[in-house]
Amino acid sequence: MQAKQIKEKLKSLTLQASSIDPNLARRLDEINRWVKNIKPGSLTAKPFVIAFLLEVITDSRIWLIIKSLPSEEEQKAKFDLMTPIERYWYSCLFPRWINASDSKFYIWKQKLMSGEFNQIDHDIIKSIAQDIVQREGSFWQRYIADLSMATDLIVSRNNQPLCIQITSVSEELNQQKYQAWQNTLRSWEIERGLFLSYNPKDANYVNQLVNVALYNSDYLSGGKYLKFS
Amino acid sequence: MVNKRETHSCDNQVDTFAEALATARQMQQNWLTYGVDFVNVYVDDVDGDWLETWGHDEIVGNSRLDAIKEFLVSKDSVAIKVRQHLGERSLFDFAVNLEESWRISQTNDRLSAVINLLTDEENSVDTDDVKLLDLANSLLVKLAEIL
Numbered sequence: 449m450q451a452k453q454i455k456e457k458l459k460s461l462t463l464q465a466s467s468i469d470p471n472l473a474r475r476l477d478e479i480n481r482w483v484k485n486i487k488p489g490s491l492t493a494k495p496f497v498i499a500f501l502l503e504v505i506t507d508s509r510i511w512l513i514i515k516s517l518p519s520e521e522e523q524k525a526k527f528d529l530m531t532p533i534e535r536y537w538y539s540c541l542f543p544r545w546i547n548a549s550d551s552k553f554y555i556w557k558q559k560l561m562s563g564e565f566n567q568i569d570h571d572i573i574k575s576i577a578q579d580i581v582q583r584e585g586s587f588w589q590r591y592i593a594d595l596s597m598a599t600d601l602i603v604s605r606n607n608q609p610l611c612i613q614i615t616s617v618s619e620e621l622n623q624q625k626y627q628a629w630q631n632t633l634r635s636w637e638i639e640r641g642l643f644l645s646y647n648p649k650d651a652n653y654v655n656q657l658v659n660v661a662l663y664n665s666d667y668l669s670g671g672k673y674l675k676f677s
Numbered sequence: 678m679v680n681k682r683e684t685h686s687c688d689n690q691v692d693t694f695a696e697a698l699a700t701a702r703q704m705q706q707n708w709l710t711y712g713v714d715f716v717n718v719y720v721d722d723v724d725g726d727w728l729e730t731w732g733h734d735e736i737v738g739n740s741r742l743d744a745i746k747e748f749l750v751s752k753d754s755v756a757i758k759v760r761q762h763l764g765e766r767s768l769f770d771f772a773v774n775l776e777e778s779w780r781i782s783q784t785n786d787r788l789s790a791v792i793n794l795l796t797d798e799e800n801s802v803d804t805d806d807v808k809l810l811d812l813a814n815s816l817l818v819k820l821a822e823i824l
Binding site: 470493494497502513529530534570588589 | 693698701702704705709714715716719720721731770773774781783786789790
């Protein structure tokens with residue numbers, strides 16, 4: 449499709465949402481307004497904005513189908529067709545995002561434009577996801593989770609989703625970042641989280657990060673926010 | 678006959694849902710393979726001027742928007758109340774969004790949209806719902822007069 453068709457899809461979903469879930473309609477409207485006001489400052493920004501929009505459209509569509517079902521039983525039947533990690537996203541985190549007053553929403557523009565989506569980090573996150581899949585774990589990646597919920601990936605091996613954030617060990621503000629991460633997770637009522645620092649000089653770091661992530665997805669207790677470096 | 682139709686509609690729903698979920702899964706798979714470049718699988722002109730021209734169809738040559746802007750800066754008592762209510766928020770953005778809301782055909786949906794526009798998320802605790810509803814209603818009555 450052509451990129452301008454994304455806008456049409458967004459608008460038609462906003463209209464649809466206005467009768468099914470007004471909070472989602474408001475969110476989508478905010479997004480439309482936000483994109484309208486973006487002054488592209490970086491050549492790399494456009495793919496990320498499109499990726500974000502495609503995800504929002506896909507997730508909103510799923511949400512509206514479920515939300516328009518008349519009974520809780522029917523809605524539950526749809527969630528039962530999902531994998532545990534998808535169910536966690538669509539029945540917990542995504543609706544929380546729809547209904548929350550997301551203070552970070554307003555700094556997304558700067559984040560997206562200022563290249564905070566570092567291509568190197570992005571490639572590392574992708575490598576970790578690939579490794580997780582090879583080891584029969586599963587993952588869910590969402591730009592909403594990244595921008596609002598300080599979550600690069602949601603991972604799971606035995607049906608217990610865990611939110612993880614991955615960061616380079618060389619960052620001077622690591623401790624501050626860890627604290628902010630923890631606060632963000634608490635504010636979204638995310639029960640368990642893992643903050644992973646890596647050292648790019650270590651040749652085996654992807655393998656190590658995946659070991660820690662998968663182990664903790666099985667064993668980390670609720671209410672725990674673990675830092676691993 | 679009725680049963681048949683219901684079954685059919687239920688099947689459609691399952692199909693729509695299954696298709697939407699399959700789309701989401703495929704998108705994850707494409708992200709896993711291509712990273713952010715997965716967008717090229719779905720969109721032909723990622724690097725085109727879509728971002729620069731995103732709002733153009735709504736802003737350029739839109740006489741309804743002009744009428745709304747003119748009203749919002751006027752001495753009309755409702756316009757004054759709206760300006761006071763918005764405080765430091767952008768009147769232009771509000772006008773653009775109000776014009777969009779005006780396109781909603783269902784009266785109740787349109788009212789909800791205008792209430793949403795007037796709601797200030799950052800100060801939502803202080804929002805008086807009754808006052809907001811009154812203001813949204815008066816604004817829609819005024820718009821019906823001028824548009």
